Amino acid sequence: MRNLFLLIFLTLFLSCKEDVLPKPKAYLSLEYPKKIYKNLEIYRPYSFNILNNTSVIDEKNNWITIKYPALKASIDITYRPVENNLKELLTEAEKLVYKHAVKAEQIIPKDFVNPKKRVFGSLYEITGNAASNLQFHVTDSTNNFIKGSLYFYTKPNYDSILPAVDYIKTDILELIETLEWQN
Structure with a gap:
């Protein structure tokens, strides 16, 4: 019995040489291409700059x-002409934004x-696991109204897609800042 106790004690004493530490969290090293913008090539009642390496449907x-x-x-x-319905268009756009409030941490x-x-609008950044993390609407308040939404073709996981959201947010800001109405 004494030998067994000594054997267990020596095994425990000799086997514990190093503390076991958890692995540190890994961070993604994402590299995005340099941004080069071009003007929207299809005719619409609006024009703006888009990123060169995107495709337009x-x-x-x-x-x-x-x-x-x-x-x-x-x-x-989406584009809608303003036909004495600007208030309804703005209300509809905001309803679509706040529909994400259930999953959003912050809007x-x-x-x-x-x-x-004649460009007036709003950009909404929706933090959390919402289906759309960026939404915007822009109008000239008399003839034209545009609404835009960013979607990823994956289940929402805000922490994972945040770098891509930030990357595309710059493109949406460029779109809004270069927007011109054609009529």
């Missing part, structure tokens, strides 16, 4: 989809006003 009713194949994402842009609005180009 021509939809009916002056709608378009800007695809980011490498990121498995798209910006869906951060940013307003845009450019009276010289």
